[in-house]
Amino acid sequence: MRTTPQDPLQGLTVLERGWLSSNNLLIHAARGEPGAVLVDTSHVNHAAQTLALVHHALGGRPLARIVNTHLHSDHCGGNAALQREFGVPLAIPPGEAAAVRAWDESALSYRHTGQRIERFSIDDTLVPGGEWVAGGRAWEVIAAPGHDTHAVMLFDRRQGVLVSGDALWENGFGIVFPEVAGEPGFDDVAAVLDTIARLPVQVVVPGHGSPFGDAAAALERARKRLAGFRADPGRHAHHALKVMIKYHLMEEREEPEADVLRWTRTAPMLRELWARHPPPGMSEVGQWAAQAVQQLVAAGALRREGALLRDA
Secondary structure, three states, rough: OOOOOOOOOOOOEEEOOOOOOOEEEEEEEOOOOOOEEEEEEOOOOHHHHHHHHHHHOOOOOEEEEEEEEOOHHHHOOOOHHHHHHHHHOOEHHHHHHHHHHHOOOOOOOOOHHHHOOOOOOOOEOOOOEEEEEEOOEEEEHHOOOOOOOEEEEEEEEEOEEEEOOOOOOOOOOOOOHHHOOOOOOHHHHHHHHHHHHOOOOOEEEEEEOOOOOHHHHHHHHHHHHHHHHOOOHHHHHHHHHHHHHHHHHHHOOOOHHHHHHHHHOHHHHHHHHHHHOOOOOOOOHHHHHHHHHHHHHHHHOOEEOOOOOOOE
């Protein structure tokens, strides 16, 4: 008698979100486990929605733990709300544990990038090379520097499920923030892509976008994108500028265009990015940002309504 292959995502609920908020992965408890584990908690703007989605997915069953793949505000912004609601421990990659305990918003990049976050506390760390069990699965913790120096991925080798965070999407990967900050990062991205290629991956649960099965094709696209950024770091800088402006408007929903351009002139990360990659013929970051805004409007990523810019 033929048997149907087991769905690698059986026992997992993927809550696919938008680009302001990361996806959430709920690993449902197996027999004998104290409760489910939630991976990543999305943006603080959507904390109430995250709570509602998690409660619905739990169906009255307990939540036992929260873990973060990394600490960008779109992945950990719901931490505080979920901690208040469920009173469960939270684990993060170890590299930023001291900064969280001291709540150093500069070290955590929130002040540098001008992003919103609500303070949260931590109880444990996800040490690369370690392993923990949830949903009856052994999850390997794999270092994933590049997009974020301290990021990790989670891998269930038996079922071939990779929780990649922003290290690999179906069509690329997240901004290489070390490069934005003036530190090398492209080599780390390449090394992480090579690490993924060596894993027996059946399905990838990315930080943004739908789960996908063809990891090899995604890796090929990611490597081509990386090669373009390596050949022209200014291209990556311009991409990062547009992403940061779009993210800012996703947070604010709408804002006078003059205020958006004023923000680009005051955000430390964008000022530093301009200093390292000044486009020819432009005298200051506001001109560069105005060009990026026009491109985002032309692409339909933002809407201009009179003096206002709105997220699209």
